[in-house]
Amino acid sequence: MRYKKIVLGIIASVLCLGLLNGCGGYSHDFNSINERINNITLFNLTDEPYKMFSIKCTIYNYFVLVFNYDRGHFGCNIVCGDDAIALPNDIEWDNDCDFAAFWKNVDEQIRLRIPDKYLQAYGWL
Template identity: 50%
Template sequence: MQNKNSETISDEIIDKLSEYYQKGIDDFAVLRATDSPYTMFQIEFVMYKYFNIVLNYDRGRFGCSILNGNKYLPLENSQKWYDKADMNVFLKELDEQIKLRIPDKFLEFYGWK
């Protein structure tokens, strides 16, 4: 990962999220991106028109949280390090964690269940 900067990595992650979730995800914003003294950034986005999510990347470690006001509710994830992550597993686990918290009627209405 040392040869990739924050812009490259955040673009890769946004592309993977967009491809996996298609219409179930939108409103991407990359925040607090820096490459010095180390690579870190946040990506905020909306999932299933229901939750504001923040993905934090800090020196290779990454994960997601639900943004609830000024509090972050961390989401469980078995993939901790971006360069070793199986992104299919990461995206599937994120999907499961989010859908557990959304009413079935809402998901069915939009065709996400």
């Protein structure tokens, strides 16, 4: 059971790296990445009766984003108090999923909701 939690933790880490990669491309400058995404938390980690986990982070220091994985189905939401706004995407299952395209779509959806003036002030636009 502990092994499965470690494996799910690794999967979650890879997904976090995909999120980092999707937001402005890969950068060797860790401070640049750290400015876009911070407060990464893994929670709701289970392996029985089925695999499920969530990743919560602050993106662009503007929104709280939650990635949910539940039995092969996944998606992202923007947290607004007690409510959540689902981000639309064409990829919802992990069978042969192109996570680079998924995170690129998430990044585009997030940027659409942030004022350009804010993104320009931080050099993200």
